[in-house]
Amino acid sequence: xxxxxxxxxxxxxxxKRFLESRAxxxxxxxxxxxxxxxxxxxxxxxxxxxxxxxxxITRPFEDSTSLEFFSKxxxxxxxxxxxxxxxxxxxxxxxxxxxxFVLFAGRLFDFHVLDMIExxxxxxxxxxxxxxSKCPEGTKPMLVFAGEAFDTxxxxxxxxxxxxxxxxxxxxxxxxxxxxxxxxxxxxxxxxIYMRSYRSLLKKSGCRTPRxxxxxxxxxxxxxxxxxxxxxxxxxxxxxxxxxxxxAKKKKNISHDAFGTKFGRVHMQKQDLSKLRTRKMKGLRKRxxxxxxxxxxxxxxxxxxxxxxxx
Amino acid sequence: xxxxxxxxxxxxxxxEEAEKLKSISVQKELDLEFDIxxxxxxxxxxxxxxxxxxxxxxxxxxxxxxxxxQLLINEIWKQPTERVQEAIVVxxxxxxxxxxxxxxxxxxxxxxxxxxxxxxxxxxxxxKTNLVWDETRVAxxxxxxxxxxxxxxxxxVPVMGLATSTQQSKEELSLAVxxxxxxxxxxGRFQDRLPKEKAPKNMGKKRKxxxxxxxxxxxxxxxxxxxxxxxxxxxxxxITKAVNKQMREEDREEAAAKYKKRAGKKGRKGGxxxxxxxxxxxxxxxxxxxxxxxxxxxxxxKRRGKPGKH
Numbered sequence: 158x159x160x161x162x163x164x165x166x167x168x169x170x171x172x173k174r175f176l177e178s179r180a181x182x183x184x185x186x187x188x189x190x191x192x193x194x195x196x197x198x199x200x201x202x203x204x205x206x207x208x209x210x211x212x213x214i215t216r217p218f219e220d221s222t223s224l225e226f227f228s229k230x231x232x233x234x235x236x237x238x239x240x241x242x243x244x245x246x247x248x249x250x251x252x253x254x255x256x257x258f259v260l261f262a263g264r265l266f267d268f269h270v271l272d273m274i275e276x277x278x279x280x281x282x283x284x285x286x287x288x289x290s291k292c293p294e295g296t297k298p299m300l301v302f303a304g305e306a307f308d309t310x311x312x313x314x315x316x317x318x319x320x321x322x323x324x325x326x327x328x329x330x331x332x333x334x335x336x337x338x339x340x341x342x343x344x345x346x347x348x349x350i351y352m353r354s355y356r357s358l359l360k361k362s363g364c365r366t367p368r369x370x371x372x373x374x375x376x377x378x379x380x381x382x383x384x385x386x387x388x389x390x391x392x393x394x395x396x397x398x399x400x401x402x403x404x405a406k407k408k409k410n411i412s413h414d415a416f417g418t419k420f421g422r423v424h425m426q427k428q429d430l431s432k433l434r435t436r437k438m439k440g441l442r443k444r445x446x447x448x449x450x451x452x453x454x455x456x457x458x459x460x461x462x463x464x465x466x467x468x
Numbered sequence: 469x470x471x472x473x474x475x476x477x478x479x480x481x482x483x484e485e486a487e488k489l490k491s492i493s494v495q496k497e498l499d500l501e502f503d504i505x506x507x508x509x510x511x512x513x514x515x516x517x518x519x520x521x522x523x524x525x526x527x528x529x530x531x532x533x534x535x536x537x538q539l540l541i542n543e544i545w546k547q548p549t550e551r552v553q554e555a556i557v558v559x560x561x562x563x564x565x566x567x568x569x570x571x572x573x574x575x576x577x578x579x580x581x582x583x584x585x586x587x588x589x590x591x592x593x594x595x596k597t598n599l600v601w602d603e604t605r606v607a608x609x610x611x612x613x614x615x616x617x618x619x620x621x622x623x624x625v626p627v628m629g630l631a632t633s634t635q636q637s638k639e640e641l642s643l644a645v646x647x648x649x650x651x652x653x654x655x656g657r658f659q660d661r662l663p664k665e666k667a668p669k670n671m672g673k674k675r676k677x678x679x680x681x682x683x684x685x686x687x688x689x690x691x692x693x694x695x696x697x698x699x700x701x702x703x704x705x706x707i708t709k710a711v712n713k714q715m716r717e718e719d720r721e722e723a724a725a726k727y728k729k730r731a732g733k734k735g736r737k738g739g740x741x742x743x744x745x746x747x748x749x750x751x752x753x754x755x756x757x758x759x760x761x762x763x764x765x766x767x768x769x770k771r772r773g774k775p776g777k778h
Contacts, residue, residue: 181571188570234570267571301536303511317510322567325506331557332507337544342533346515353529357537362491366545369538371530397566400573 179232183400187327188264190235191227225268234265235323259383264322266388266396272315275383279349282377289374292339292356297326299337299357304345312385313345335359340371350380492542494535502543505563509540 167173224236238261258281263273284291300321306313324341337357344351354375359367388396410422501510511532520528549558579587586593636644646668650656661667678687697704 181574183574185570264568265570266568271568297507299507299509299537299540301509301511301533301540303513303515303532303536305512305514307510308512318565318567321506321508321565325508325563328505328563329560331550331552331559332544334545334549334556334558337507337541340533340537342529342536344515344529344532346520347517351525351529353533355530355533355537357541359541363487364489364492366492366542368491369534369541371534371537373526373530393568395572396568398569398573 183402188235188322189231189233190237190323191231191233193227193236193238224270225265228265229268235263236265237262237323260380262319262323263386264319266392270386271388271392271396272319273386274312274316274319275385276350277381277383278378279381280377280379284374284376287374287377289356289372291374295326296336296339297329297332298324298339298341300324301340301342302345303342306345307343312382312387315385315387316350316382317343339375348381350382351377352380353377492538494538496535496539500536500539500543502540503564504544504547505561506565507540507544507560508565509536509543511536 167176224238228234228236239259240261241258258278260276260278261273262276264271302317302320304313307317308314320343337359340355340357342351342353342355344353353373354377355371356374358370358372360370362368387393410424412420412422414420496511496513498511498513501512502508503510515532544558547558547560549556551557585591649659649668652659656668
């Protein structure tokens with residue numbers, strides 16, 4: 158599959174630019190996400206997908222089409238796939254059918270699936286259900302993860318990383334203070350993950366930093382972590398490898414010790430240690446009367462001069 | 469007394485400060501971990517399940533979110549700020565959380581044959597700027613720009629017939645009028661005339677052709693006349709006239725050349741030199757013999773040929 162795309166050589170400038178935009182780069186662009194719905198998605202799931210991305214792009218596809226092929230076509234590395242499946246629980250007495258809405262969230266590395274997590278949607282409140290003024294689309298949201306699980310459980314840690322990838326938006330060097338409106342809060346609690354979306358109001362607080370008040374907007378869902386397909390540690394490490402060019406240049410001859418003190422190395426030419434002038438000890442200086450002192454005398458003004466220079 | 473009041477004041481000030489800070493301070497067991505570059509905060513504190521179940525879920529979550537957001541905002545506000553076009557903007561550090569890349573980092577391309585050679589020889593790449601400052605073009609652009617402005621503001625734009633807006637002669641004005649009249653879609657054919665204005669002569673056709681099949685007698689007459697002329701011994705070309713015409717032309721050219729020279733040198737209008745008169749007197753005159761005239765005519769004819777070459 159990879160080779161099919163590589164064999165083509167660009168014949169026009171436009172196609173060349175297109176291929177260059179898809180080629181691996183030093184500093185990568187913002188990750189784009191494919192939002193897909195499976196064969197039998199319900200209203201809720203579709204609504205959920207739309208709200209999360211606040212766009213109308215849903216690509217229905219048959220199961221036969223490979224996810225990876227699609228990601229190559231659209232050059233996206235994140236995906237969100239919604240469906241609902243009916244589980245038949247064969248209890249001894251009766252057959253009960255549980256219908257659950259399911260969301261598959263995942264990301265790809267080099268067009269192969271890196272991580273994929275199945276999340277069951279237990280409760281869902283859509284954008285339209287919540288009556289409140291919304292944040293303008295495209296604001297970079299503030300993300301908060303609460304709960305021990307996000308720090309201790311491996312799967313939760315991956316989920317946190319995945320959610321961060323999904324929601325963080327483009328990396329910017331500066332942010333308008335008044336534009337920090339959107340807050341996404343994820344709480345891992347009681348085996349569930351509660352996602353809530355708020356609009357933050359910056360109120361006067363008497364000092365420079367404002368006081369925060371939150372107003373619930375946007376979709377909220379209660380998710381349950383189900384099956385996961387996580388990348389092996391090796392693949393995960395490989396995916397994190399940064400090109401050498403991006404590594405911060407280390408300044409030579411500067412080191413820090415445990416306390417944070419900065420040490421530097423200064424390279425000097427070879428010095429004749431016998432001719433070194435150390436601190437002047439007035440008491441050790443010979444008196445002017447002596448013969449030896451005459452030599453010293455000659456040297457004394459020199460010493461004084463040098464001392465002046467060094468001090 | 470005074471001491472008491474001072475103490476009281478200080479205490480009051482402290483209290484006020486504490487209150488101010490109270491509004492933004494949040495008590496947590498463990499400090500949050502921040503990644504300001506991603507606007508991310510991680511709260512690792514244990515969440516009391518009992519509290520969660522007692523309270524209304526949404527309220528509990530909201531208060532938790534409020535506290536965490538407050539801490540995140542406090543952290544963000546510690547960053548350096550600057551003013552960019554009427555908005556205050558805070559500078560974010562680089563994102564700290566390592567996230568996997570989309571694609572593997574690009575492989576270094578092997579240097580091409582030229583690149584290898586250049587490296588070997590120590591040739592550096594010099595960038596050519598293909599934009600060169602051109603004074604004449606700049607001046608022309610400026611002129612056109614001003615003209616456009618003048619036209620846009622319906623100012624005075626110099627018209628075809630009138631170069632200057634100062635005194636114009638009668639001929640210039642009439643020329644301007646005629647040019648203006650003809651500058652229409654139908655080339656001036658349907659333009660109205662002033663009451664005393666004369667109809668323009670020689671409008672439209674510059675040559676008149678007889679209709680193909682029209683006046684038979686006229687055509688016949690013309691053809692016979694032509695044959696008569698061809699048969700006749702008298703030459704059609706009046707040689708003296710031709711010669712004189714030629715001479716006049718040459719004199720005029722000389723005079724113009726001299727005038728230009730004079731104008732260049734002294735700026736005087738030399739103009740009408742006696743070159744004309746000289747030429748007339750000196751060269752052929754009227755009523756010389758036929759042969760001499762013929763010779764002169766031949767010479768004139770020859771001379772005519774020469775300027776033609778040039």
